[in-house]
Amino acid sequence: MGVAISAVVVSGSVAHAVDRVRFDQCSELQARFPTGVAKSAVAAQSAVSLGYERPAVRKKVFRKNRKTLGPPTAGSLCLSKIEVKEFAFQYNLDSSLPAGWVAEFETIINNLGAVLPISERIHSVPDVKMPFQIFAWNSAVPNPFPQIPGAGGASISGNDFLGKHMILEIPESEFTNNSLHRYSVIAHEYFHIYQIALSEDIMQPTWITEGGAKVVEELYTQQYYGQSEFDGGLFPVSATVLSNPAAFEKYERDGGLVGSPADINYNSSAFMVLALVDMLEARGISEARAFEMVLDDFVSELPDHANWRGAFQAVFSMNVQDFYTALGSGSYPSTGVTDDWFEGSAIDVGAVLPSKSLTLNAIFATP
Numbered sequence: 001m002g003v004a005i006s007a008v009v010v011s012g013s014v015a016h017a018v019d020r021v022r023f024d025q026c027s028e029l030q031a032r033f034p035t036g037v038a039k040s041a042v043a044a045q046s047a048v049s050l051g052y053e054r055p056a057v058r059k060k061v062f063r064k065n066r067k068t069l070g071p072p073t074a075g076s077l078c079l080s081k082i083e084v085k086e087f088a089f090q091y092n093l094d095s096s097l098p099a100g101w102v103a104e105f106e107t108i109i110n111n112l113g114a115v116l117p118i119s120e121r122i123h124s125v126p127d128v129k130m131p132f133q134i135f136a137w138n139s140a141v142p143n144p145f146p147q148i149p150g151a152g153g154a155s156i157s158g159n160d161f162l163g164k165h166m167i168l169e170i171p172e173s174e175f176t177n178n179s180l181h182r183y184s185v186i187a188h189e190y191f192h193i194y195q196i197a198l199s200e201d202i203m204q205p206t207w208i209t210e211g212g213a214k215v216v217e218e219l220y221t222q223q224y225y226g227q228s229e230f231d232g233g234l235f236p237v238s239a240t241v242l243s244n245p246a247a248f249e250k251y252e253r254d255g256g257l258v259g260s261p262a263d264i265n266y267n268s269s270a271f272m273v274l275a276l277v278d279m280l281e282a283r284g285i286s287e288a289r290a291f292e293m294v295l296d297d298f299v300s301e302l303p304d305h306a307n308w309r310g311a312f313q314a315v316f317s318m319n320v321q322d323f324y325t326a327l328g329s330g331s332y333p334s335t336g337v338t339d340d341w342f343e344g345s346a347i348d349v350g351a352v353l354p355s356k357s358l359t360l361n362a363i364f365a366t367p
């Protein structure tokens, strides 16, 4: 033993000089190698595929302990099973919210959890912690949560302490006006978590992430309340979306047009999603399946490509530029409607609106 130690010292590493290679029990080995040891990289990979945490590759440690601590599992010793984490929310709902809203909030989260379960890939997103926190309050009161200083509006945000979390500041006017948005916003933000999980947080391009969340939010109200903004033709969709669709790849704050006056309520981004679905349907794909390809397949495909354009090509068998060109040459006449709150030209998107009977279940329940 003494000889072995001095031999390691010669190699120049003081830390290695005190390394033990023999252990009497797995608990001792795991104090040094928490996920166990493998005899080779191939064995470590086998352990991972069997549902274990990746062990350290230590040929010598493996060899010296295989009799005492064995028999080995696929070439590894003292493995530890990956703990299956359940996705769970923790609600932080302020007393400023009406009881009716709180009850409906719980119903909506449960409905969405059944039809759109959050993928277990969420646990590989670095700044996601369990339980996933939701903070909600009525804008009639100042932000009551000291954990999220300065927070407002509705979003999935991150901070060092909580990781990603959902913020729902519901405008007081939505209660007094009985606006369905006080409920649809829950579906919108929930769908962003669904996207974050499937894409491992690659949220690109913005017209698909925001347009997709907008479409899901309207499909939710159509299904559960019998009405949606599709009924009013999704007005206004800016004509800019036809002349400059590439500008919708980014938020306004990042130099693009998503969320800008050319994308009021993300209507223009949602139109791009609906137009893409329409082009897929033109190939004979069913409506529900076409929505699934855009809202689900594309998002799942993102981690497997160097950039979103590659995922787009793979899922839709279409080049992004060809999609933009087709959009520009589509026939979307001007609505001719001029509202004092909307400047510019709005287009009629009636041709690409989803059927009234389409449900989230039909889209996402397909295995």
Ligand SMILES: [Zn+2]
Pocket: 188, 192, 209, 210, 213
């Ligand atoms: Zn959003």
